[in-house]
Amino acid sequence: MPLVRIDLRRNPDPDFARRAGEVVYAAMRATINVPEHDNFQLLTEHDRNHLVYDTQYLGIARTEALVIVQITLNEGRTLEQKKLLYHDIAAGLQRQLGVRPEDVFINLIEVKKENWSFGNGIAQYAP
């Protein structure tokens, strides 16, 4: 159910964005009970003029390697789960792809379970 949008600067490796998405999916599986196969992602690479970021907000030194992850998902995850998710995404991106943890920006948008249709025009998660 999560719908993941990942935005980043154009990477010379054509597989980079997709591999970043795999890390995000693995982190969601490990920390917030996302079911196996529940993997839907939109990846966008931008040129310099179309991805704007601050290099120091909250004392964090960001570079043009910034990865912005915005996840729409069902409401109800605890604060503890969210913290684990943030940690695992940043740690995974560092381990798998060499992304500096400072360069991982994450945002969650929470919605109701009835706000999804996974195919066939049916609200599969609705009560």
Added chain:
Amino acid sequence: MPLVRIDLRRNPDPDFARRAGEVVYAAMRATINVPEHDNFQLLTEHDRNHLVYDTQYLGIARTEALVIVQITLNEGRTLEQKKLLYHDIAAGLQRQLGVRPEDVFINLIEVKKENWSFGNGIAQYAP
């Protein structure tokens, strides 16, 4: 008021995405009381590396023809209305464009009425 984002793989027909948007607009008009002319959409076509989807989640066989529809709209629609909306979008995409119903993924993000400005810097829907 709905702001519709539609994401799909690049289609050889340059009108395909726009026509998919017309189906979504018609479904919103028919099922969730979206007013005439309230039609604002952002359509994005992706290559293989930038649209990730699962081919079997919840037992639904998806293909690269997947259409992902994310609609930001005012809160307050009933579950019944949402179910009708999902049905009409999937049925319309099949009828008008030959999209398999399995290949229609929909998500709703609900916001407050005061969260919109339709022009002139005014919150037209605010109380």
Added chain:
Amino acid sequence: MPLVRIDLRRNPDPDFARRAGEVVYAAMRATINVPEHDNFQLLTEHDRNHLVYDTQYLGIARTEALVIVQITLNEGRTLEQKKLLYHDIAAGLQRQLGVRPEDVFINLIEVKKENWSFGNGIAQYAP
């Protein structure tokens, strides 16, 4: 914390989108207490087939110069603050870039403070 998405038709000026983003950031600073340096934006320029808008909804005459601004931010801004934000974005885009106020469409998505990580895998705003 706000994550700003700006979508518009492709502009001949390669700096136009970025400059529009600067106006939005300045308006957020001035009206809704966004901290200095809290500036993260994703800008997308579309061709004619990929940005759909109505030319008359609510009696507002829109053109292809439409600028769509969708801001994800923390919940809790008052209606008065939101009204000021809408006004300042539209006024700033007109003053700085010659955008007609009719051509400024704004939407806010509100989330919890704990729904952000600004880097290092930490929920900097969580309680």
